[in-house]
Amino acid sequence: MIRRIDLRGSAIDPRDVLPRASVDVESVLATVRPIVDDVRDRGEEAVLAWGERLDGVRPPSLRVPQSALDDALAALDPVVRTALEESIRRARIVHEDQRRVDTITHVVPGGSVMERWLPVDRVGLYVPGGRAVYPSSVIMNVVPALVAGVESFAVASPPQKDFGGLPHPTILAACALLGVHEVYAAGGAQAVAMFAYGTAGPDGCRPTNMVTGPGNIYVTAAKRMLKGRIGIDSEAGPTEIAILADETADAAFVAADLISQAEHDVIAASVLVTTSIELADAVEAELAVQVPATKHSERIAEALRGPQSGIVLVDDIEAGLGVVNAYAAEHLEVHTREARDVAMRVRNAGAIFVGPWSPVSLGDYAAGSNHVLPTGGCACHSSGLSVQTFLRGIHVVDYDEAALLDVAPHVVALANAEDLPGHAAAVEVRVQPRTGG
16 A cells, blocks of 8 residues: 655665655646736636636635625534634634744944834735635634734635535635635635736725745646745645654554545655554554545545655664655654654754654644645745744844944945945945035
């Protein structure tokens, strides 16, 4: 069901052999470009038309009426509502601790630099609606934006045939719980283009400065194409989990966690890195039992059999750390002795889950952490969605005359060294005595 890669005794670079989902965003740019251009030129009608063509339904209106949001919340299963409220509460606790404060550094007497943290003016938040329903992604997008102080934001999620062209009601209910009133029945590349260019009309969508949230390859391609006109959080790829484990790990837990992420997509990646061949055997045996018992067994089995998944055997934990740091997983679980100490030695991961009682599913919903995370190895240089995503640091430089006079020779020397005499002159005109009328 899942292949093995034996790195014991090997000096090979793990990056050359580790399984990884192959996603070619470039290959779909030609497909996405006409959609983006059409939305730019025709606005709302293009968004509706592409939704009808690609999602198989045309919503009665692009903007979801407030009554639909209210009705969705009223009809929400009380158990699900309580779970969403608890997820929101925990996410707020964590994200409120990410607030940035303005700082002033007095470089010299009379010369200071302030760093101000200001929220993006308006953001578009994308919530997928394909094989699964993701009200949790509403929370993960909206909570950090709210805590950052973003004053204007809109949510887009694909229209659903089964719900009269509206997004899934659980997504609408999550929006209502968070006080989101501006929601659009739009998915895919057309939703990203709508956020970038806006649509006309009294209920139209004003252009946004940034678009965040996970999506399929077409959403990712549109974000890449429109980056610059809009800011983006990242180019999200297929979900992935890596588990670093030794012989102390519980094989049933490990197998269940590999399955949990394989459930997302046939190209989702599930990777076990272990020092123990006995654990590897036990996990394979558990997969053989657990996978057929799951609702989405065919999808999961295909993901586990795929080239992006595997069990990697290593000599010791040190070697295992080298492998997981090279892999830079979106989600990394550590199931070893002294798991927290081992976890603190990991440098590259979107999020780290320590020990047997911290599964990725906890982070997906209710740990308080954010589940919008870097994929495809991008965790070696990028972070997950946070309050910081929605903030911009602006330096405010405030020097008086004496402070400028003091540093002027250095500025002039560096400007001339770079052959930029105009830069030097902009300082010299201020510090040299003036003559004439």
